[in-house]
Amino acid sequence: MLAGSCRRLFRRQFRQVEKDDISQETATELHSAKLRSEFPSMVKKTNNYQIILSSLLYKSPRTFHPLFSPIMPIEIPKGNSLKDLFSLKDKVVVVTGASGPRGIGLEAARGCAEMGGNIAITYFSRREGAEANAKALQEEYGIKAKAYKCDTSKWNEVQELVANVIADFGKIDSFIANAGRTADAGVLDGSVEDWENIIQADLNSVFYCAKAVGPHFKEHGKGSFVITASMSGHIVNYPQEQTSYNVAKAGCIHMARSLANEWRDFARVNSISPGYIDTGLSDFVDEETQQGWNRLIPMGRSSDPKELKAAYVYFASDASTYTTGADLRIDGGYICR
Ligand SMILES: NC(=O)c1ccc[n+]([C@@H]2O[C@H](COP(=O)([O-])OP(=O)(O)OC[C@H]3O[C@@H](n4cnc5c(N)ncnc54)[C@H](OP(=O)(O)O)[C@@H]3O)[C@@H](O)[C@H]2O)c1
Numbered sequence: 001m002l003a004g005s006c007r008r009l010f011r012r013q014f015r016q017v018e019k020d021d022i023s024q025e026t027a028t029e030l031h032s033a034k035l036r037s038e039f040p041s042m043v044k045k046t047n048n049y050q051i052i053l054s055s056l057l058y059k060s061p062r063t064f065h066p067l068f069s070p071i072m073p074i075e076i077p078k079g080n081s082l083k084d085l086f087s088l089k090d091k092v093v094v095v096t097g098a099s100g101p102r103g104i105g106l107e108a109a110r111g112c113a114e115m116g117g118n119i120a121i122t123y124f125s126r127r128e129g130a131e132a133n134a135k136a137l138q139e140e141y142g143i144k145a146k147a148y149k150c151d152t153s154k155w156n157e158v159q160e161l162v163a164n165v166i167a168d169f170g171k172i173d174s175f176i177a178n179a180g181r182t183a184d185a186g187v188l189d190g191s192v193e194d195w196e197n198i199i200q201a202d203l204n205s206v207f208y209c210a211k212a213v214g215p216h217f218k219e220h221g222k223g224s225f226v227i228t229a230s231m232s233g234h235i236v237n238y239p240q241e242q243t244s245y246n247v248a249k250a251g252c253i254h255m256a257r258s259l260a261n262e263w264r265d266f267a268r269v270n271s272i273s274p275g276y277i278d279t280g281l282s283d284f285v286d287e288e289t290q291q292g293w294n295r296l297i298p299m300g301r302s303s304d305p306k307e308l309k310a311a312y313v314y315f316a317s318d319a320s321t322y323t324t325g326a327d328l329r330i331d332g333g334y335i336c337r
Helices: 002-020 026-038 050-059 061-067 082-086 106-116 127-141 155-169 191-219 242-261 289-296 304-318
Strands: 092-095 119-124 143-151 176-178 226-229 268-272 325-332
Touching: 050 176, 061 289, 092 106, 092 155, 106 127, 106 176, 106 226, 119 127, 119 155, 127 143, 143 155, 155 191, 176 191, 176 304, 191 226, 191 242, 226 242, 226 304, 242 268, 242 325, 268 304, 304 325
Parallel strands: 092 119, 092 176, 119 143, 176 226, 226 268, 268 325
Antiparallel strands: none
């Protein structure tokens, strides 16, 4: 009860700062006095009710802080038309893992290039594929595009990638952490090394990307970070055994939410959870099992990767300036069952 009353007092305090144009200190003093009169037994031990509340409601000064400092919300965009809001003209978008001929990364890059963005894509093993994709993006959409080699499971390589893109393009507006690989064994069949490789490639790599680009977003006061998670972060695929992948993708979804809080003053963070997408990633799985998957999808089929690209443009652009910490499932209804 005390906590609820205190929260209400905080809100009133902030509204008063805005409405009456009084200083934060004056508002705090006015409301301290009110709190002292409403909860004398709790407050008489100290004159500073903020200290009481911080120990009651919040664990650390970092989380306590926002209630007492001016909030710096991400701005409302200037444009009104959908064309303006979705435009990525003069923006720079990084897409990791866009070396495949029909991958999700390539479609995300295509969507962003179509809306005018300059694009940096990465590859791990398929250099020729990535370079061909960058060339095609340039020619088709008249934007600047470049392919970079980056093993996203290595912190130093991700740091280098971010530095190189900023050197070549001048800035980064949106970063799509998409690179990843699938698991082909469960906990008992796979080795410890198999587990570690998947967690490294699908979860820690995303953390490296966030840690490398986050300071740039903070310095510029804006940015959008988008993570390719998976429906496997929500449900357990059947019948294939891939616990490491499922765990890594669940971590990605929660990383997006957690970062949305950490970066609330300067950048947005969201995730996309695709279902079965026909990119070649699962080509090693036998035809019969893949047919079985389709029977579990309410829409009865897997997705063409182009059915995802609008979602990446939405999160990367000003169309989504009030969207953060969200996860968008694009799975033909798989999770609704
Ligand atoms: N396809 C699906 O059904 C599905 C469903 C849900 C989520 N996803 C996720 O979507 C993302 C893209 O996959 P996709 O289906 O589009 O397959 P894809 O075309 O094979 O893309 C995977 C990309 O990740 C890159 N990559 C893998 N390990 C890497 C590493 N250690 N360092 C840097 N890059 C690495 C690959 O690079 P190289 O090819 O150059 O080695 C490739 O460009 C992945 O995160 C995947 O988990 C896919």
